[in-house]
Amino acid sequence: MTTEATIIKKETIADNIVHLVLEDCRGKGFAPFEPGAHIDLHIDDKTIRQYSLINSLDGGHTYEIAILREANGRGGSIKVHDTLQPGDKVKVGPPRNAFPLQRSDFSVLIAGGIGITPIISMADYLEHQGQPFTLHYCTRSAKAAALRDRIESSTYADRTRFYFDDQAMRFDPTALEIDIPDKRLYVCGPQGFIEFIKRSAEEAGWPKERIHYESFQKAEGGKTGHGKAFTLIIDGTGDQVEVAADETALEALERKGYEIPCSCEQGICGTCILDVIAGIPDHHDAFFTDKERLENLRFTPCCSRALTPSLTVKL
Ligand code: FES
Incomplete structure (x- = not known):
């Protein structure tokens, strides 16, 4: 079942990334959601895309999403960037969560590019709950780092590290050498980035079942869904x-x-x-x-x- 929503704010927050704030047209508020959840955004009658919800502490009062313009994508993000405007109505599906936080003594959150959207939702929640974590955020450049201001002004800024490719700041896998048995790792970003983090974590001794990930790209080999009959x-x-x-x-x-x-x-x-x-x-x-x-x-x-x-x- 979908809910009609109004776009009450649209703002460019980084290179090729817009931030949308949606409000329930009925005035009731949306369904609440857990960090890591996403919604289906019905951009038009034929175009439905999934976007992670950013504002996990808002209780469903509004839904916030951030969308990267993908020039080589299937066209949905370009429609959002080029055609949707504040005041426009869209439909949204109920929140679903395939990337939930699990209880642990320590969490490591890692985002690659637009993968920051579920990760910031997790960081806000963990901070609010007083649960310890570190955040690592990797982007091509400082200008490509969506939500950077929000993170830098947060109370967990001192536990966050930014890495900008154009300044030769690369994620150092030794950051994963953490001597806490009950720890969990959450990573979101492009598939290649996730594979790198998973490999690094396993080399640092992380059990596979403690590494959680969500990709914005389908797995390699699934490009067309075609193959042998x-x-x-x-x-x-x-x-x-x-x-x-x-x-x-x-x-x-x-x-x-x-x-x-x-x-x-x-x-x-x-x-x-x-x-x-x-x-x-x-x-x-x-x-x-x-x-x-x-x-x-x-x-x-x-x-x-x-x-x-x-x-x-x-x-
Ligand atoms: S339609 Fe999304 S996994 Fe098949």
Whole structure:
């Protein structure tokens, strides 16, 4: 279910990044959310994109998001930058959280670029709760660092480090050498950045299950959702849906008349997830954890495929 919202503020806060503040048109306020949550923003009737919510301490009074203009993206961010203005109405979906904070003695928060949006939400929350953490924020340049003023004027500025590529300030992996058993690491940013941080953390002795991440780009290999042809078998009816090499499983299901809820269509949001009854999926999403991928109990038909000739799924 969506809620109609008014854009009450739009401001450029860094190179190619705008900050939007949304207010519930009904005047009731939005649903509250936990740090790490995101919403579906219906930019127009055909364009839905996911954006992390920034203001976790606001209790849903407003929703704040920041959006990077992606010149080589699918066009949604360009529409936001070029067409949406204060006073315009948009629809928003309820908050969902695939990147929640977990209780621990110490948290390390790391953001790459626009990945700061869920991370600042976590930092504000942890600070408010009096829970210890450090924040590392890496961007191309100081001008590209969205929300920098907000962080520098926060009470956790002394526990924050900025790294600007153009000043040869690179994240130092020794910052991950922390001798606290009950610690957790949260990283958000481009896929390559996340892989670098995950690798560095594992080399510094972090157990995999204590490394949490959210990517704004689909996993490598999931660029089109295309690949080898396979057959989807619908559990219960036995109906067979042939997925051609040049179409996604989602497209094949829709071609046969099945309606599958979907949103991002790139393996990020988890909206399209189907239960797998038999067969082994070839996961190309950035949604499931490593453990969930190994379990092979669910898959995302918008971008994932099959390692076996067929997959039996429940609709
Ligand atoms: S539609 Fe978002 S993961 Fe498939």
